[in-house]
Amino acid sequence: MSQAILDQNTASPDTPGSRYFPKFAISPELESEADERISHYPDHKRSATLPLLHIVQHRFGFISAEAIDWVAAKLDLEPIKVLEVVSFYPGFRQTAPGKFHIRVCRTLSCAMGGSHELMDKLCELTGIDRSSIDSHHHPVAVSPCGNFSVEFAECLASCGTAPVCLVNDDFHEGVAPEKAGKLLESYKS
C-alpha cells in the first residue's frame, strides 16, 4: 500500500510536451554542474537540494522519480527528503510542460490589469482546457500540440507594468489580453 502511494506521488505520466524534453540521464556534464553547485555550501551538502533540482528541471523539463533518487544519492539524503521539497515548492514540476511554459501573474494588480482575461485568451488560442485543474499547476496544463503550457503564478513583482507573464525565462510586461496572439506568435518555432 505505502509503495503504491509513493509510486503515485512520484509518477510522471507523459504529456504532449514530453517529446520536447530528453529522458533523465546521468552524464559527466550533469555531474560536474551539480558538483560545482554543491561546492557553494561547504560542509552542508543538503543546502544544494534546490539548486540541483533546478539543474534537473532546466535540462529535463520536470523532476522524475529517477531524478529524485539521483539528487538524493548525490547529497547523501533519503529520497523522501528530496520529494518533500519537490512537492512543496510551486516552482518544481513532476510532469513535462510545453516547449514554452507560460506563467501568468494571477495576483491583485495584474488581475486588475486583465491577467485573468489574458489567461483565458491564451487557453483559447492554444486549445488548453484548464477546467479540470486547480488554480495553479496541478497538473501542468499543456496544449494538445505540446508547444505551450500555462499556469497561474503568484505575484511576479512587476505590478506597475501589469499584466505580466513569464515565457520560459523571458519576462513580458504590459501584455494586455489582446496581445495574447502576438505573444504566442513570437514563440511559434
Next chain:
Amino acid sequence: MSFDPIMSAITYTKPPHPLETRLIFKNVDREGWNPSIGRYLEDGGYEQLRKAVKMEPKAITEEVKKSGLRGRGGAGFPTGVKWTFIPPNNTKPVYLICNADESEPGTFKDRYILHQDPHQMLEGMIISCFAVGAHIAYIYIREEFPEAAKIVEKAIEEAREHNFLGKNLLDTGFDLEIYVHRGAGAYICGEETGLIESLEGKRPYPRIKPPYFPAALGLYMCPTIVNNVESLCHVKHVIEMGGDGYAKLGAPRNTGTRILCVSGDVKKPGYFEIEVGKVTMRELLYDMCGGPKDGRGIKAVIPGGSSSKILRADESYKLRNPDGSERELGFWDIPMDFDTLAACGSMAGSGGVIVIDDSRRISWVLNNINAFYAHESCGQCTPCREGSTWMQKITDRLVEGKATPRDIETLESVAFQIDGRTICAFGEASSWPVEAIIAKFRDELIADTCEDAGKDPKNPEAEAQRRYLAAY
C-alpha cells in the same frame, strides 16, 4: 528563441519626478547606464568599500545604527540594531543573507536594483559582511527572476576579478564568498526563518522566535543576518554620508529614502524614491502618478504590500502628538513614512502601494487577496493553513453571489482566529486584509450577499461549508 521587443513595450525611461530623491535608484533608467562593473567603477563604484575596510567593523555597525536605517523588507526593524544581536562571545561562523525573494504583492523595487544596479547591492553587501564578520554570504533570489539571477552571478564574477570578493579581498586579510541561491516560487521564503530553512534544502517552514532569532540561531544554527536588497544598498550610502549625514534625510525615526511602488488604478503607475515622510498620499497619487483614471475616483489604498491594512480614501485619523495633544489627519495628508502609517492603523511594509478605484467591487479585491494567501500558506500552523483556505472559500462564494450576510461574520471570526496564533507573521499577513476590509467596507460586502443563498437547493457547497463553521 525569438523575442519580440514589442511585447515589452512598457519602459520607464522617464526622468525622476521632481518630488523624488534618488539615492538607491540613481542609476535606474539612467541614460548611458549598464550593469557592468566598468560602468559602476567609472561612477565611483566600490569607493565606499575601500573606505569601509579601513574602518573597524564595530565602527561600521555604529554608523549604521546612527543612521537610523530601518529594514526595507516589510517589518521596518533598525538594521544596525539587528546586527548587534549577534552574541558577543560567538565562536561559530557568521553568515549574511541578502533577501531578494521580493514577492509581497504590490512590491517591485528589488527587481530593478538586481537588473540594473547589481554592483550597488554587492558593495553594500560586502561592507555589511565585513561589519558583521561573515565569510560566506548568500543572495536568495526568487525563482521567478531568472534573468536577475544571471545578472547577479555575472556581477559576482566581475567583483571577484577585481578582488572585491574572494580570498584576502583588497589586501585586507578578509575572505568573503558570495553565492546566488535561487528559490522555487514560494512566498513564505521571504520570511527570514523560512528562507533559512529553504537555504538549508528543506521545506521553508518558519521557525519559532524565540529561540530561533537568526542573529543567534540562523543558518546551520549559526548567527545569521538577513537583510533586504534595498536595505543593503542603503548601507553603502550610510558609509558615504556618515551615519549622522544619512540621518538628515527623511524624518526623525524614519530616516533616509525609500522606494514606493505604485500599482493598480492610477494613470501612471511606477516606482518613486522619496525621502521618507516628505511626500503625502495626495502628492504620491496625484502629482506623481497622475491621479485616478478618467471618470473614476480613488476608493481605497493598500499602502504597504497586500498584507497591510487597507485605508479608505474618505477616512481621517486621530493621532497623538509628541506633547500628548491630539490632531486629526485626513487620508490624503498622510506622509508616507513608517510611524504615521502605523498610527493610522496600517503599515509602510514593503512600500507596495496598491490603488483601488470606485469601479472595483471590494469583495472581488478581497477574494483575490485571499486566494493568494490560501495558496502561499506553508501549512505548518493549523489556524493559518485551514483558516486561509476557508477565507478563500467564503469569498469565492461571495463573489459568486452565493454568500449570506452571516458569512461575513464567519469570515471575520476566522480571521480573528488566525491573527496572533501562528509561528510567523504570515498569520497576520493573511488575516489583516480580511479584518480591515470587513471593518471598513462591511456594508459593501453585505450588499454582495444574498439572504437566501444558503437555502438555495442548487447551492449545496454553502450548506456543506457552513456545517464545519457552524460554531457561531
